[in-house]
Amino acid sequence: MKDQAAPGDGSAGATTDRLTTREAAERLGVKPETVYAYVSRGQLSSRRAPGGRGSTFDAAEVDALLRRTGRREPSPVTGDLVFRTGITLIEDDRYYFRGVDATEMATHYAYEEIAEWLWTGELRPGTRFTAPAEALAAARRTVDALPAHSGSTDRLRVAVVAAATADPLRFDLSPEAVLGSARSLIPTLVGALPTSAGAPTATGHEAASQTPGLARRLWPKLTAHPADAASLTVLDAALGLLIDHDLAASTLAARVAASAHAHPYAVVSAGLGVLEGPLHGAASGLAHRMLVEVLERGSAAPVVADHLRAGRRVPGLGHRLYTAEDPRARTLFALLAQVPQAAPALAAARDVVTTTARHTPLHANVDLALAVLSVSSGMSAEAGETVFAVSRTAGWIAHALEEYGERPLRMRPSGQYSGPRPPQPLPGPGSATT
Structure with missing residues (x-):
């Protein structure tokens, strides 16, 4: 969004309340690059400085933005990178997919439909993804060869590699080819996961004829419990x-x-490698185990106390991007309230939040909501991680499509060397740096 400058706006008197880019960045507590990101998102307007060098910003508008953001953007000393993206905006404790409230989308549309929206900006009702037979067979063979104790993320990582070998067009980075790969990869990942012991399985003919949504296909991979409509709604959301x-x-x-x-x-594959960290995709497993303990002990108080006494964070609480409850958790909690068997786990989660709030004002995040779903549905502790990984695959593809259109290899930060200054003598046997 740009100012509509009136004649004479370039005079000295008209620019006394305007800030340079650096001044605006300092007032907001962000990098100069972030100021331009605000402009690209329409959160700030800019005007060319007199003489055509740089941009200027209205001080009152900068102050208004500061009040809205609360200086939550990274400070100049953090080294964080800022990239323009038209996919997701997180603002004022809400988040949006291409400008549309993400929680609204998740309660009105299926996963595949939202993925298409994120990839193309078009809503395609009734979209269903299908796994190619060759890719699915290769992925299943590879997954079946893993040790029995392998985790779901291990299986997904090797399934991606196997699916890639079955796609001779994988090096075609045109949008059409990338979208074709994405639409086949996601159901291949789900199809390659082993079915939970005791869960009913559909024959190949039945699966092909019904072409159910991804949530229904994923459910028996997570639990042997029958899939009722309300629970499937929660999983799809x-x-x-x-x-x-x-x-x-x-x-x-x-x-x-x-x-x-x-x-x-x-x-x-790159995304899955990072997702496996306990501070990212695996965080819901910690919340799952905590809720199980709360249910076993009958109260959140001793469980929360044990976490705090050991110097551990209480799982499933707090998010650096939200000052209030994570909107993803809020949406899932509302849907879980419609699932009768989720009532005990949901009450345990609320007990955790209430107990912890006596000491620190932390709100529930999506990991706690995923834990309620996994505990109440008889899923394993890693089920939330599986849901996270399968879902986020579509997001990684959306960002890849965006990045393919940028200058290649633009993410090349410089290291700040802190080792011994050269020249150093050639080391001999037994040498060590000091």
Whole structure:
């Protein structure tokens, strides 16, 4: 959004309340690059400075933005990177997919439909993804060869590699080819996961004829409990809510891979590698175990006390991008309230939030909501991580599509060397740096 300058606006008197880019950045507590990101998002307007050098910003508008953001943008000393993206906006404790409220989308549309919206900006009702037979067979063979104790993320990572080998067009980075790979990869990942012991399985003919949505196909991979309509609604909403969340760590890794023009399967592999960390996709497993303990002990108080006594954070609480409750958690909690068997786990989660609030004002995040779903549905502790990984694959592809259109290899930060100053003598046997 740009100012509509009136005649004479370039005079000295008209610019006394305007700030240079650096002044605006200092007032907001951000980098100069972030100021321009605000402009690209329409949150600030800029005007060319007299003489055509640089831009200026209205001081009152900068102050208004400061009041809205509360200086939540990274400060200049953090070294964080800022990239323009038209995919997800997180603002004022809400988040949006291409300008549309993400929680609204997740409660009105299926996962595949939201993925198409994120990829193309078009809504395609009734969209369903289908796994190619060759890719699915290769992925299943590879997954079946893993040790029995392998985790779901291990299986997904090797399934991606196997699916890539079955796609001879994977190096074609045109949007049409990338979208074709994405639409086949996601159902291949789900199809390659083993079915939970005791869960009913559909024959190949039944699966092909029904072509159910991804949530229904994923459900028996997570639990042997029958899939009722209300529970499937929660799972589908969780998949839709988790598709993207701006430049999270795994998404940044995916964009770095895409910047090097890695094919989409390699982009997803990069994202999965980061997602496996306990501070990212695996966080819901910690919340799952906590809720199980709360239910066993009958109260959140001793469980929360044990976490605090050990110097551990209480899982499932707080998010650096939200001052109030994570909107993803709020949406899932509302849907879980319609699932009768989720009532005990939901009450336990509320107990955790209330107990912790006596000491620190932390709100529930999406990991706690995923834990309620997994605990109440008889899923394993890693089920939330599986849901996260499958869902976020679509987001990584969306960012890859965006990054393929940028200058290649643009993400090349410079290291600040802190080792011994050269020249140093050639080391001999037994030498060590000091």
